[in-house]
Amino acid sequence: MGQILSRPLISSVLAMTLGLGTGCSHWIELAVPTDAAPPASAMVDTDARVPLLLETIRVTHNGSSIAPPAVLERQVLGAIEATRLFSQHYQSGSTQPAADQARVTVRLSIDNLVEPHAGQAAWRSLVLGASMFALAPFISLNYDYGAEMSLEMERWDGQIKRYTATSKGSAHYHLFGASPDVIEQLKGEVTEACLSSLLNQVIQDSTFYLTSNEQSHGNPIRTVSVGVRRPSSHALPIARPITDASPQ
C-alpha cells in the first residue's frame, strides 16, 4: 500500500521540482561578431607610451541620446587602462595632461539597441496567468541588447584613426527567473565584448600611438606587454566598479 502511494508522490515531487527549476531558469546568448579578429598583443617600450585623454562619450539608446552613465565611463577607461598601451589615463573634466605633452585624445560613440520584446511579454503573461502558472516552465521571455561602438583616436600631431565594433546578445528567462541582474549581466557582457573587439583593433595599431623616443645611453629598454584583457566567460555586470589597474 505504501509503495502504491509513494510512487505518485515521488513522481509529483519530481515533476514539481523539475517545473520549479525550469520555471526559475535563465540564460544568456552572446552572438559572436563575424568580423572578430584574433587577439592581438605586442611588446612596447614603456617610455614611448603617451597619456590618453578620454574626451567624450556619446551614448544613444534606440536612437535617443542619453547621458553616459558614470559606470560606463569608468568601464571604458578601465578597459583602455587594462591594455597598458598608454602611460596615463585622463577623463575630460578631471585632471588634464600638460598642454605641451604628447597625448592621444579619444572620442567614443556608443549606440545601444534594446529590444525588450514588451508586446510579446504582455501576450505571454496573459497565457501564463490563464494557465495558473502551469506553463511557466515552458514559456520563455526574451530581451535583446546590442551595442555599436565607434572610436575616434586622435594623435598628438592631429592624425586620426577610427575603429568600429558591434556586439549583441539575448537574455532568455522564465517567469520566476526574471531579475534585473539578468538584464544587467547581458548589457555588461555585450558592452565588454564590444569594447574588447574595439581595443583589439587599437592594439593592432599600437605603434601608431607610441612616440619614437631615443633610448638614452646606459639605460636598458623597459618594455611592457600590451593587449586586450579578455573578459571572463562570466562577464561582469555593467554596474561593477572598476578597480585601479594603472600600468606600472
Added chain:
Amino acid sequence: MAALSSPIHAADPTPQITVGTQEVGLTAGYMLSLHFKRNHTTEQEGVAFMPSWMMTLSDPLGDSWYRGQVSLGAELVYIQFQEPILTHGFGFTPKIKYTFAALDRIRPYAEFAGGPFWTDLAGKIPEESSRFNFVLTAGFGVSYFLTDRVALNVGYRFHHISNGGTNHPNIGLNASLPFGGFSFFF
C-alpha cells in the same frame, strides 16, 4: 598615476522599475454589493485582504501617455463577509497589471485577476449554491511612490463571484471594492 575620479552618486529618487523587478503588495479594502439583476438581493459586505506578488516582465511600452509596463503575479484573497451572515471566503488569483509609467512618481494602473474562490457564504444566500466558486476582478488604481522602492496604492475594483455554471443556482455576486495599500519593490 591614473587620473580617474570616482564620482559620488546621489540616490536617484525616480522609481527604477525594470524587467525582473518584483513587487510585494499588501492591500485591504471594503466590499460593497452591486446589484445588476433583480434576483440578486443579498447585500453582501465585508472587509477584504489581498496580499500579492508581482513580477515586472517588460520595459516601458510606447512613447506617449500610454507608455507603461506589464507585470504578472498572483494574489491571495481573503474576504470576511460581515453581511448578511458572518462568513469567509478564500481565493487565489493570477493577476496581470499594466502600469502607466509616463508620469514620474504617480503611476496609474489597470489590473485584472481571476481564479478559484472558496466561501461558506454559499448555500446561505439565494445567489450561490456551491462553496467552490471563481472570483474575477478588474480595476484601476494609482501608485504614489513614497521612495523609489515603496509605493502607496489606492484604487477601485469590480468584483464578481460565481461558480461558472458548475452548480445551480448561479446568479453570482457583484460588488465594488475600493481599496488601499502599499507595494514594496525589490
